Amino acid sequence: MKVTQMKIGQSGIIKKITAPEPIKSRLFAMGVAKNNRLTLLDHTIKKQTWEIEVEGTRIALRKEEAEGIEVEP
Amino acid sequence: MKQIRAVMVGQPNVGKSSIINAISGARLHVGNFAGVTVEKKEVTLQRGENDIDIVDLPGIYSLKAYTPEEHVAKRYLIEGQYDVIINVVDANILQRNLILTLQLLDMRRPMVLVVNMVDELEEKGGKIDADMLSTLLGIPVILTSAKEKRGVDEVVEKLIEVYKQKECACKLFYNEKIEDEIEKLSHILLKSPHFNDPNLARFYVIRLLENDEEIYKIVHDLPIFLELHEALGESIKRLKLEFDADSVSDIFADERNAIARSIVMQVMIQPQKETLTDKIDKILIHPILGLPIFLFFMWALFQITFEVGSIPMDYIDETVSNFASWLRTILPAGDLNSVITDGVIPAVGAILMFLPNILILFLGINLLEQTGYMARAAFLLDGFMKKFGLQGKAFIPLVSGFGCTVPAYMAARTLKNPKDRLITMLILGFMNCSARLPVYVLFIAAFFPTTSAGNVLFTIYVGGAILGLIVAKILRAILFKGEPEPFVMEMPPYRFPSIKVLAMELWIKAKLFIKKAGTFIAGAAMIIWFLSSYPVNEELQAQYQQKIEQASSKTQKVALMNEFAAKNLEHSYLGQIGKVIEPIFAPIGFDWRLSVATLSGLAAKEVVVSTLATLYAVGEANEKSDTLINKLRENIDFKTAIALIIIIMIYSPCVAAMSTFYAEVPQWAWRAFYTIYPNVLAWLAAFGVYHLLELLGY
Ligand SMILES: Nc1nc2c(ncn2[C@@H]2O[C@H](COP(=O)(O)OP(=O)(O)O)[C@@H](O)[C@H]2O)c(=O)[nH]1
Numbered sequence: 001m002k003v004t005q006m007k008i009g010q011s012g013i014i015k016k017i018t019a020p021e022p023i024k025s026r027l028f029a030m031g032v033a034k035n036n037r038l039t040l041l042d043h044t045i046k047k048q049t050w051e052i053e054v055e056g057t058r059i060a061l062r063k064e065e066a067e068g069i070e071v072e073p
Numbered sequence: 074m075k076q077i078r079a080v081m082v083g084q085p086n087v088g089k090s091s092i093i094n095a096i097s098g099a100r101l102h103v104g105n106f107a108g109v110t111v112e113k114k115e116v117t118l119q120r121g122e123n124d125i126d127i128v129d130l131p132g133i134y135s136l137k138a139y140t141p142e143e144h145v146a147k148r149y150l151i152e153g154q155y156d157v158i159i160n161v162v163d164a165n166i167l168q169r170n171l172i173l174t175l176q177l178l179d180m181r182r183p184m185v186l187v188v189n190m191v192d193e194l195e196e197k198g199g200k201i202d203a204d205m206l207s208t209l210l211g212i213p214v215i216l217t218s219a220k221e222k223r224g225v226d227e228v229v230e231k232l233i234e235v236y237k238q239k240e241c242a243c244k245l246f247y248n249e250k251i252e253d254e255i256e257k258l259s260h261i262l263l264k265s266p267h268f269n270d271p272n273l274a275r276f277y278v279i280r281l282l283e284n285d286e287e288i289y290k291i292v293h294d295l296p297i298f299l300e301l302h303e304a305l306g307e308s309i310k311r312l313k314l315e316f317d318a319d320s321v322s323d324i325f326a327d328e329r330n331a332i333a334r335s336i337v338m339q340v341m342i343q344p345q346k347e348t349l350t351d352k353i354d355k356i357l358i359h360p361i362l363g364l365p366i367f368l369f370f371m372w373a374l375f376q377i378t379f380e381v382g383s384i385p386m387d388y389i390d391e392t393v394s395n396f397a398s399w400l401r402t403i404l405p406a407g408d409l410n411s412v413i414t415d416g417v418i419p420a421v422g423a424i425l426m427f428l429p430n431i432l433i434l435f436l437g438i439n440l441l442e443q444t445g446y447m448a449r450a451a452f453l454l455d456g457f458m459k460k461f462g463l464q465g466k467a468f469i470p471l472v473s474g475f476g477c478t479v480p481a482y483m484a485a486r487t488l489k490n491p492k493d494r495l496i497t498m499l500i501l502g503f504m505n506c507s508a509r510l511p512v513y514v515l516f517i518a519a520f521f522p523t524t525s526a527g528n529v530l531f532t533i534y535v536g537g538a539i540l541g542l543i544v545a546k547i548l549r550a551i552l553f554k555g556e557p558e559p560f561v562m563e564m565p566p567y568r569f570p571s572i573k574v575l576a577m578e579l580w581i582k583a584k585l586f587i588k589k590a591g592t593f594i595a596g597a598a599m600i601i602w603f604l605s606s607y608p609v610n611e612e613l614q615a616q617y618q619q620k621i622e623q624a625s626s627k628t629q630k631v632a633l634m635n636e637f638a639a640k641n642l643e644h645s646y647l648g649q650i651g652k653v654i655e656p657i658f659a660p661i662g663f664d665w666r667l668s669v670a671t672l673s674g675l676a677a678k679e680v681v682v683s684t685l686a687t688l689y690a691v692g693e694a695n696e697k698s699d700t701l702i703n704k705l706r707e708n709i710d711f712k713t714a715i716a717l718i719i720i721i722m723i724y725s726p727c728v729a730a731m732s733t734f735y736a737e738v739p740q741w742a743w744r745a746f747y748t749i750y751p752n753v754l755a756w757l758a759a760f761g762v763y764h765l766l767e768l769l770g771y
Contacts, residue, residue, distance in 0.1 A: 022559070
């Protein structure tokens with residue numbers, strides 16, 4: 001499922017990342033890579049901005065980027 | 074004496090500045106990397122017979138550079154002259170940091186790994202086996218805590234040791250199939266006569282496989298390029314097929330991630346789940362409370378910046394003008410005296426006056442950044458700002474713009490993406506700065522009833538902000554059409570800031586500001602001064618001197634002196650320019666006086682008031698002067714007054730602000746655009762409103 005479909009507090013293993021460069025590299029450099037564990041921490045009321053945690057790093061993303069990350073709960 | 078040159082590399086926020094600061098006996102130098110406005114910190118120190126020089130590179134997330142800071146760091150790593158790499162990582166997020174370490178290890182250069190923030194990790198019950206880590210990576214590993222000054226001096230010792238060995242003992246390899254391709258391609262590269270270092274060849278090949286454009290440019294001119302290019306294409310095809318991946322970058326990404334994971338598993342005892350940041354975040358980015366809390370912080374920051382900052386401001390102003398008056402009496406009368414006491418010193422004083430504001434604002438912003446709150450603010454506001462093609466963090470420079478545009482331009486540095494930064498800076502001028510207030514107060518007092526004054530002022534401020542956001546949206550749509558606006562931002566854990574690092578950053582900012590903007594501002598202010606005081610009309614001077622001497626009463630004398638000042642300004646270059654450009658302003662109802670006043674507003678916005686006072690021959694006056702208000706009512710009609718207010722709202726900010734913009738934005742095209750478009754926009758808006766009011770019968 002996509003990150004945007006997760007519930008707050010839910011976690012899963014990252015399976016696939018779809019994003020154009022240079023966003024993909026940036027995500028990767030922050031630890032968003034295949035087989036790492038991702039937890040959805042929060043999103044703003046309008047679901048425009050999302051906060052996730054991957055291997056100890058908290059990351060803020062926009063909806064567009066969050067949609068490109070697929071996890072397996 | 075041996076000279077050892079080292080570079081310090083690491084991801085942002087790992088504590089590089091803190092380590093640099095904690096090394097004992099080190100002397101800090103600050104400058105810029107050649108040709109770019111990226112700060113360069115460098116320390117020099119002595120150990121035994123060695124002279125050591127460490128350059129602190131801007132924080133980078135990976136060798137795939139993205140922001141200007143990252144490009145600078147990467148270029149330095151690839152082309153710079155240095156002997157040893159010091160890679161700093163954060164013990165708490167070792168796995169992620171090791172990915173950059175692995176990219177650096179591809180260079181196979183002498184390297185030391187510094188695992189910082191171990192105090193935090195240990196406090197949470199975690200632990201890292203440094204010996205094991207060192208064995209796995211093949212480079213020395215030092216555990217440090219910059220906060221507790223633990224292990225920092227050991228970094229220097231290890232650095233010297235590694236320097237003496239020259240070779241990097243790193244022995245990490247990727248998957249066999251990848252290594253095979255690397256081997257093949259390196260072989261081709263090494264055929265080139267300029268190329269005889271197998272380690273460098275390996276590094277270049279890896280970067281090329283990852284589609285690194287900068288390396289591509291370097292090898293592009295080699296004679297073996299065609300052969301290499303072809304082989305590279307084949308290798309990439311084979312690897313993609315073999316690993317069923319979209320790109321070789323992805324393959325390397327997975328490889329490095331897997332290596333980093335397995336290393337962390339072997340060397341680290343994971344800490345118990347941390348909770349402090351969780352708890353604070355529950356409040357600070359709370360869906361409902363988050364925003365009010367943020368607004369309170371902003372309010373407090375600007376209150377302190379502009380209230381506390383104004384105390385030394387008056388003091389500085391007074392001291393500078395006292396100094397100028399004193400100097401006037403000391404120096405022989407004449408042009409030189411005038412240049413120094415009327416031109417240079419007030420201009421330099423004007424720069425110094427901004428300094429308290431800038432320092433306080435920067436202290437606040439640094440505090441927000443170092444504690445980790447800045448990222449939260451961006452998180453909260455990004456949804457709103459995105460609608461206008463801006464980014465969450467842009468809020469802070471924009472709000473600073475209501476105080477003073479100069480520090481606001483510098484505050485835009487917190488935006489790392491160059492496009493976001495540029496758009497923010499281009500619309501900053503629409504946030505009405507405090508220097509424009511006197512102009513508004515004067516015109517509102519002259520043309521509106523007292524009861525509606527507050528509302529009019531509010532409309533001006535809100536109108537400016539809305540206009541800015543709309544322009545941002547348009548700029549984003551037109552100038553950067555179709556380009557992605559990535560927003561992927563780390564939210565660092567909350568930390569207590571270090572006073573020493575704050576002080577150092579502040580010192581750096583102050584120095585850079587005085588040096589850079591200072592030269593611009595002093596120069597520009599002197600030009601305006603020159604234009605308004607020359608040429609001296611001797612005849613006029615003699616004429617008035619005589620009249621003044623003959624005047625019977627004191628009031629008459631003053632009136633004559635005011636008249637003389639007005640005539641003098643009329644005949645000055647500035648007045649002449651005002652007359653030349655009068656036709657431009659004529660369609661919006663301006664006479665040459667208003668044109669000159671508008672021009673003089675480029676020196677500083679509050680100067681508009683004093684220029685009008687001089688031109689209407691009322692002498693020294695401020696925005697509350699009744700005489701001036703009456704004169705304005707007599708000479709200007711309502712629609713012209715509104716047109717002037719609109720011009721002041723939109724046109725170029727003062728030279729101090731413009732010089733700061735030029736100093737921050739190196740591209741000439743953008744500088745030119747920035748210099749022209751607000752003025753065109755201001756004129757068009759004023760023209761539209763003027764004629765609309767005319768139609769409505771004003
Ligand atoms: N607990 C702890 N905090 C540290 C340590 N080193 C740096 N910090 C803090 O981490 C934050 C980022 O440090 P800074 O030196 O600005 O990082 P840089 O971006 O890599 O230069 C600051 O708030 C520092 O006070 C450390 O060893 N232990």
